[in-house]
Amino acid sequence: MVLSELKANTEAVVSGISGDARFVSRITSIGLTPGCRVQVIKNDKNRPVLLYSRDTMIAVNRKECAGIKVTEVRK
Numbered sequence: 001m002v003l004s005e006l007k008a009n010t011e012a013v014v015s016g017i018s019g020d021a022r023f024v025s026r027i028t029s030i031g032l033t034p035g036c037r038v039q040v041i042k043n044d045k046n047r048p049v050l051l052y053s054r055d056t057m058i059a060v061n062r063k064e065c066a067g068i069k070v071t072e073v074r075k
Contacts, residue, residue: 016068
């Protein structure tokens with residue numbers, strides 16, 4: 001599943017990042033790397049997805065979310 005498919009207040013692990021070299025470089029530079037854990041804070045339709053990861057709040061636009069594959073963590 002991709003990042004934008006997660007509901008608010010869910011946790012997931014980034015399982016892969018796909019896209020051109022510039023996109024991958026930018027996403028990994030903000031701390032979203034394969035294996036890192038993320039918590040979706042807010043995921044409103046037509047708005048950026050707000051995440052919490054590595055002690056940082058991150059807003060990722062919906063187009064970029066399509067290149068970030070995640071696996072939901074069941075509690």
